[in-house]
Amino acid sequence: MKRGLLFPGAVVVAAAIGLAMVRGAARAGTAEDYYPKRAWGSLEGGQMNTSLLVFRDLNRNGVYDLGDRPMSRVAVELERPNGSTIMRLTNAGGFANFRMSVTQRDFEVVDPGHYAFRVVPPPGYSVTTGNASQESDYVVSPGSPGDMIAKTTTHPVGLAADLTISGAVAAGSRVSLTGPGGVGAAAKIGPDGRFSAAVAPGEWLIDFSAGGATERRHVVVGAAPVVLSAFPGKGRPAVEPLPVEHVVGFDDLMTSPGVFEIPSGYGGLNWYNLVAMHQRFTDGPGYTNTTMSGEFIAYNSSGHPAQVFSDKPFDFAGAYFGAGWDDAEGETLVLEAWRGDELAYEDQLALSANGPVYFAADYRHITRLEIRTQHYWQAAIDDFAYRTGR
Template identity: 80%
Template sequence: MKRGLLFSGALVVAPAIGLATVCGAAYAGSAKDYYPTRAWGSFNGGRMNTSILVFRDLNRNGVYDLGDRPMPHVAVELGKPNGDTIMRWTNVSGFANFAMSVLQRNLELVDPGHYAFRVVPPPGWSVTTGNASQESDYVVSPGSPGDMIALRTTHPVGLAADLTISGAATAGSRISLTGPDGVTAVAKVDPDERFSAPVTSGEWLVEVSTEGATQRRKIVVGEAPVVLSALSGKGGPAVEPLPRQHVVGFDDLLTTSGVFEIPSGYGGLDWYNLVAMHQRFTDGPGYINTTMSGEFIAYNSSGHPGQVFSDKPFDFTGACFGAGWNDAEGETLVLKAWRGDQPAYEDQLVLSASGPVYFAADYRRITRLEIQTQHHWQAAMDDFAYRTGP
């Protein structure tokens, strides 16, 4: 290269003091030129969001506090001064955003006036904060990002799943549930051999009696509805539970935002076609809504069956399950377990992207567990609990 030739974009210092040439253009600006003071009071012409936050109120105390989690894919309505209503879904951070601007007339809020917000919970969910409906007046404010502001901002809206214990039982069975307060209620078995009863958090004793035999299950109800494995009324499991309890939340497998095939040996078990990832790696709201501990979640890869297995028998205690995507709402999860080559258990439960159910399995001395969905959608899974021998 000849002396004096420069690559494109290079800076050449000109002989005149205070002048510079950048890509062929000469400048001699002052600080006031480069850092102009804005003329406040004129219309900005921009836009900004007015938002409302919806969260999972995990401790059900009606306050957005530590431990609560944002809840995506919740419907929020905005009532406009002219009587029209529009709906937006909450995003992965739990916010329903409505864009406002005085000059950009194609947005949701363009006129001053009285606006009303209404959060519409998914089926099986209730508002804990008592503020599903909120109202505010919006006024023109030239120079603000959207040239309009709210006189009152919204407050977070908390939702919690309606707690139930449900399951399958033989027709004619008598189902009784005794709660932490010592009060016993009876649940009716429907013609489809299903039952469901409203409950509160705490330890419950479930008894199913059929033809003189009674099976008893102790269930701890936490933050999610509980689905029991099939109750046969034949006297319960014939073997004692294994002594060592474990719970894996998949948070110690990776620290990045990618996906990671769960390797054999994790937690002392072997795994096949099950993947762990950060809950926000995809846009699937069910992955976020199913996460109960930490920030990571597991799912059956590509919606195909996954397996957990071991040469040594283990007890599958239970796990939280949900649908990864809102398009899979109502997907059916099928769980099968074997002892060696012999089938031991089989159950089905319905999944939702709004939040998990806790499947109380109590599968004892199994060597293989299969996790599959009927329509090959991904089932999200967290807090996989099991027991092993000494």
């Protein structure tokens, strides 16, 4: 081929381009062409969620207000006009979503008529807002995103944990509880030495006695049930609590929604195999439900044992604990605290992905705390409280 000659196909391509340019320039567009208005009245053929929000009513006032948090993994039923019932779990944002469409018939809400929602709280939780059951009529509305709308929308449903103080004592022990205003609460001790008493929010004194040994604990009951460290039933050397109180919530370690190994020196303590992350970084509902302050939470990495330790003695006051994943519902948390090479404290408690318990440890003058789970699932941890010397 000589220089300057086109290959045969190039003529066709050039002609096509020229024709397109001529056609493209046939007329100028108008604003109506570029910004068309919707022709209302026909079916959209799309979809829209109809939803119900479930939240943790942390102040137990029956109102969704500042400070309350979404509650993940709560069952919400929807009864449809044909009498059938379907269930969806709330997501990390607290919403149970039901897909709505007139044309997409495999969705959950497809026919006009009367629908009824019902929130089914997990064990140990109660509705605070008085609206666990709600109803609404749905009508066809061509042109809306799902071609259907609700005549009335749902209202948020608040749940709160049933508050208790529980623990374990040695055989033959007695337990008495005194709450706000001097009100007492009965604590029935089972054959296994465990006890539990229903309580109200506020400050409580718990008195233990067995064989001449006595011990008094002071706890503040807030938004979660309280589990006390074990009473051994024998006198322990009197050890005064250290004077300087600290609480770490892991929010000051990072600013992005990722995962961050907690470094030694954080809060003046050393940390091993504990990771901090944003509560919604994974799909585990327990991370969202255990978070009590801020947006970040800690857990034992890969479910393996973790440690908090220091060359100088510290007191482990307590922390919120939950199960990170719903597959680990009922997992056993094992805590051991050491003074040098001497095991000073040991406790076990059950974990839930539905929400935390506050473990009131009051482990005094320890140098190492080991945190592990019996079946190697991740334990979610928030608001780790401890005391140090001056």
